[in-house]
Amino acid sequence: MFKAFFYLLRDYGVPVRPTDFLRLQKALGAGLVTNLMDLYVVARSLLVKSEKYFDIYDQVFAHHFQGKAIDESVLAALSADIEDLLAQWLADPKNAPFLSEEEKAALRGMDPDEVMEYFRKRLQDQTERHDGGDRWIGTGGRSPVGHGGFHPDGMRVGGAPGNRSAIKVAMDRRYIDYADGQMLTTRNIGEALDRLRKMTPAGPRDQLDIDESIRETVRKGGEIELVFERREVDKLKLFIFLDNGGWSMTPYVRLTRTLFNYARGQFKDVRFFYFHNCVYDVVYEDPMRYEKPVKVDDLFRRDPETRVIIVGDASMSPYELTHPRGAIDYATPQSNSGLAWLRRIKENFAHAVWINPIPEDEWNVSYGTFTLNMIREQIPMFEMSVRGLEGAVKELRSRYPKPLPNEVPRATNF
Secondary structure, rough: OOOHHHHHHHHHOOOOHHHHHHHHHHHHHHHOOOHHHHHHHHHHHHHHHOHHHHHHHHHHHHHHHHHHOOOOOOOHHHHHHHHHHHHHHHHOOOOOOOOOOOHHHHHHOOOHHHHHHHHHHHHHHHHHHHHOOOOOOOOOOOOOOOOOOOOOOOEEEEOOOOOOOOOOOOOOOOOOOOOOOOOHHHHHHHHHHHHHOOEEEEEEEEEEEEEHHHHHHOOOOOOOOOOOEEEEEOOEEEEEEEOOOOHHHHHHHHHHHHHHHHHHHHHEEEEEEEEOOOOOOOOEEOOOOOOEEEEHHHOOOOOOOOOOEEEEOOOOHHHHHOOOOOOOOOOOOOOOHHHHHHHHHHHHOOOOEEEEEHEEEEEOOOOOHHHHHHHHOOOOOEHHHHHHHHHHHHHOOOOOOOOOOOOOOOOOOO
């Protein structure tokens, strides 16, 4: 029963290793599982290494042990991982072999269902790249699945069409960007932002280090030696500035709210501030931007390792960025231009990014292209998608801050 469960997980793309399965057997033998819920928890903790597979694990578990149907659409959610692996195997494909008409005719034909089944089986048992040959997902051979080879009834996997004989196509390049730019949800936000955590040892040495205790005990000839270490705690400090003043952000309320809710619930040391269009002398801790003003200069006295995320569409009048009194709200305290304040943020915090809910492919054609590009010259900008957040996290985790950008333009007219 468990063996079939193991293979079913692999059939649906969960990368379960035989060693993980053996650990599950040990857990069962040790009596750690007494009911179905125990089995669900123990098996998931031992077999699933990334939360990205939790959904498919839940469905496979329910199907195998409770007979519930599996939503086949979940396979699409795994396509990005599979595509990454296939892209490595199929890069720089070799040319197709020269085959005589007799050799072509001798290749066994497959119908579409057989090709799909063959492709899934190869995904299960293939572990490395193959070029040539007639079995694996590879290049330059006679296999029914791959790229750059030849088969009269095969599946082209990635790349551009060749002899146009494929009866199935996978990883068509038209769909690659869609996978990376998928809509944000709390779950995939977690996938992207959890890497931002900065885990460091802190506090008293009250955490038993089992591996080191065993090592020291062996080194002392069996005399028990317990080794304690400090717990690892998240030392990440985060400022998130949210554009919350005009109508232009209205279409992106749901996206921004999803990001806000995740950050508020998952990061311990995070402070939210609100502004309208651009940051000036004062930001606010209340969304109405009225009751709790905070001087930005005061924030500069905080830990310079604090990560700064600015969220906004960057669309505004150019005056709002370049004029010392260009803030659109009459009552906004302003002693310098918006660009000058953005530059000061970069100077005082080693890591700062701007996250824009406008899709990146619209940045050069949107209403706010001019100001958007001016801001990008000061602070790295990323779109509010999974791909964008991963880029932002990479920037925020960079060990050494990049050189400061060029001088801020101080022009006052256009």
